Amino acid sequence: MIVRGAPAIGIAAAFGLALAAYRLAAAGPSSTEALLHELRAAAARLAATRPTAVNLSWALETSLGLLGDALGGAAAAARLEAIALAIWRDDVARCQAIGEHGAALIPDGATVLTHCNAGALATGGHGTALGVIRSAIAQGKRVRVVADETRPFLQGARLTAWELLRDGIDVTVIPDGAAAHLMARGQITCAIVGADRIAASADTANKIGTLGVALAAHAHGLPFLVAAPLSTVDLATARGGDVPIEERPPTEVAEIMGIRMTPPSTPVVNPAFDVTPARLITAIVTEAGVFRPPWTNFPEQIRSTGRKILTV
Amino acid sequence: MIVRGAPAIGIAAAFGLALAAYRLAAAGPSSTEALLHELRAAAARLAATRPTAVNLSWALETSLGLLGDALGGAAAAARLEAIALAIWRDDVARCQAIGEHGAALIPDGATVLTHCNAGALATGGHGTALGVIRSAIAQGKRVRVVADETRPFLQGARLTAWELLRDGIDVTVIPDGAAAHLMARGQITCAIVGADRIAASADTANKIGTLGVALAAHAHGLPFLVAAPLSTVDLATARGGDVPIEERPPTEVAEIMGIRMTPPSTPVVNPAFDVTPARLITAIVTEAGVFRPPWTNFPEQIRSTGRKILTV
Numbered sequence: 001m002i003v004r005g006a007p008a009i010g011i012a013a014a015f016g017l018a019l020a021a022y023r024l025a026a027a028g029p030s031s032t033e034a035l036l037h038e039l040r041a042a043a044a045r046l047a048a049t050r051p052t053a054v055n056l057s058w059a060l061e062t063s064l065g066l067l068g069d070a071l072g073g074a075a076a077a078a079r080l081e082a083i084a085l086a087i088w089r090d091d092v093a094r095c096q097a098i099g100e101h102g103a104a105l106i107p108d109g110a111t112v113l114t115h116c117n118a119g120a121l122a123t124g125g126h127g128t129a130l131g132v133i134r135s136a137i138a139q140g141k142r143v144r145v146v147a148d149e150t151r152p153f154l155q156g157a158r159l160t161a162w163e164l165l166r167d168g169i170d171v172t173v174i175p176d177g178a179a180a181h182l183m184a185r186g187q188i189t190c191a192i193v194g195a196d197r198i199a200a201s202a203d204t205a206n207k208i209g210t211l212g213v214a215l216a217a218h219a220h221g222l223p224f225l226v227a228a229p230l231s232t233v234d235l236a237t238a239r240g241g242d243v244p245i246e247e248r249p250p251t252e253v254a255e256i257m258g259i260r261m262t263p264p265s266t267p268v269v270n271p272a273f274d275v276t277p278a279r280l281i282t283a284i285v286t287e288a289g290v291f292r293p294p295w296t297n298f299p300e301q302i303r304s305t306g307r308k309i310l311t312v
Numbered sequence: 313m314i315v316r317g318a319p320a321i322g323i324a325a326a327f328g329l330a331l332a333a334y335r336l337a338a339a340g341p342s343s344t345e346a347l348l349h350e351l352r353a354a355a356a357r358l359a360a361t362r363p364t365a366v367n368l369s370w371a372l373e374t375s376l377g378l379l380g381d382a383l384g385g386a387a388a389a390a391r392l393e394a395i396a397l398a399i400w401r402d403d404v405a406r407c408q409a410i411g412e413h414g415a416a417l418i419p420d421g422a423t424v425l426t427h428c429n430a431g432a433l434a435t436g437g438h439g440t441a442l443g444v445i446r447s448a449i450a451q452g453k454r455v456r457v458v459a460d461e462t463r464p465f466l467q468g469a470r471l472t473a474w475e476l477l478r479d480g481i482d483v484t485v486i487p488d489g490a491a492a493h494l495m496a497r498g499q500i501t502c503a504i505v506g507a508d509r510i511a512a513s514a515d516t517a518n519k520i521g522t523l524g525v526a527l528a529a530h531a532h533g534l535p536f537l538v539a540a541p542l543s544t545v546d547l548a549t550a551r552g553g554d555v556p557i558e559e560r561p562p563t564e565v566a567e568i569m570g571i572r573m574t575p576p577s578t579p580v581v582n583p584a585f586d587v588t589p590a591r592l593i594t595a596i597v598t599e600a601g602v603f604r605p606p607w608t609n610f611p612e613q614i615r616s617t618g619r620k621i622l623t624v
Contacts, residue, residue: 115489133584149574161575162575173578176489176521180524209492211526212435215531254485254488261469265477270490272622
């Protein structure tokens with residue numbers, strides 16, 4: 001959880017692979033075959049660190065795919081570093097594009113609820129959900145943000161609050177349980193979140209608690225928006241039920257800053273993500289544009305974007 | 313928040329009024345008129361401590377109503393103490409009756425989600441929502457409990473977990489945001505919560521986050537049960553929107569055990585309760601029986617119970 005946020009996880013994995021290549025190069029010369037074997041092993045170790053965010057495997061496959069196979073150790077490392085830097089810069093550019101496309105969906109004067117942190121701290125920069133808010137504000141719109149604190153890890157209370165305050169954006173933190181109440185009282189205009197994996201059905205896996213936000217938005221007739229780069233869309237995952245949900249350690253819930261909250265040996269479950277079914281999603285904002293229901297067309301629409309291939 | 317839980321707040325207020333009477337008696341003799349004036353002032357101070365739970369004003373009015381007006385200071389104090397003890401014992405008996413009525417709604421093998429603490433620690437004993445679970449288990453049913461941790465005050469993680477573990481009842485704590493996920497995965501049979509005020513419309517004010525649980529239960533076709541004594545029903549409150557919602561200090565969210573979670577000077581809002589509209593409620597379990605939709609008949613049904621008057 002030092003690196004978190006699906007796009008940031010992908011970027012960090014690409015740099016991790018470059019670091020692995022530098023370590024191999026430093027260990028002395030080896031055959032191209034042995035080098036690729038070691039790099040694939042390093043990629044497998046990195047891929048296994050988090051099961052839910054598909055950006056992780058995307059970044060690793062992109063790196064290995066662009067590496068080619070005619071390189072010695074030092075050259076491979078330099079090439080993987082360049083690829084990682086390109087993935088990073090590319091992610092910032094994609095976030096900027098997500099922001100531009102999504103800003104049109106945010107009315108002037110809106111109060112936007114967000115969950116977890118889908119900001120600069122979760123991406124290469126600018127952010128996905130928070131990128132949309134930043135772009136709307138850059139266009140001159142007045143936007144207030146309500147940030148779910150996002151238990152158990154408090155990404156909203158800590159990260160979203162920090163980066164929005166730093167940018168001078170009006171942000172108020174609430175307990176997760178207060179989101180539906182503010183919606184019922186007419187104090188929320190729309191909700192926007194990031195994503196860890198979007199299935200072919202448009203079902204979207206994101207931070208635990210997102211489903212509750214989507215259900216509450218739907219019940220109150222409020223738009224529920226997902227903002228994510230195309231690398232988050234995994235057409236190989238048919239529907240939300242097929243997304244592996246990471247179960248994280250109980251201590252993340254039972255203890256806060258090392259202080260025990262629950263009585264000793266209280267059983268705790270701590271699923272890190274949930275799945276919001278496509279029927280609750282008003283729009284998915286990507287760098288290639290805004291996708292909307294009916295979601296039956298979603299895979300075809302995604303394929304027809306051509307998914308701009310990264311070039312280094 | 314030393315005393316919390318609507319029934320427990322009412323009981324504590326009755327004892328508080330008795331303590332005020334003992335203090336007045338110790339200060340020396342006074343006229344009956346002056347004594348009643350002081351007791352009414354003490355009752356007003358106690359009533360102002362918490363705005364949402366109607367049991368508070370109910371207990372104070374009951375105490376003053378049963379006191380009569382022909383007593384000197386020491387006798388008034390002894391009488392108010394006897395009334396407080398009767399309110400306490402009466403609450404336990406009512407919780408037992410709530411448990412008996414509600415147990416029929418809990419299937420054998422159920423996994424029951426609860427929010428906040430509506431247990432022995434929130435009442436005179438046995439509990440309302442947890443009383444239903446205790447009674448179901450006493451009838452030989454196998455019941456597992458999933459307890460929302462209930463931010464910001466963590467009543468679920470601390471109090472519900474503590475009292476259920478102490479009774480040997482199977483309980484698992486989850487972050488509030490995980491409730492909808494467990495429902496979506498088919499791991500919850502029904503939800504049961506307490507109440508701080510039930511309006512004539514059957515709209516129910518309860519701990520912040522309850523509305524989200526009710527919306528998620530409704531969306532997944534799961535029963536959403538409210539368990540509360542008749543003293544929680546306030547026919548003078550027409551609908552949920554009329555219930556005053558207590559706003560508690562931001563530090564309850566921004567700090568946990570004195571450790572700051574949010575960046576300095578982050579705005580926080582901390583509403584303590586929310587309102588679940590009647591249409592999301594499957595049944596309201598009271599000591600007089602189980603009430604169900606259509607809720608248009610609810611006030612008449614409540615009136616026809618005769619609301620057993622407390623006798624001392």
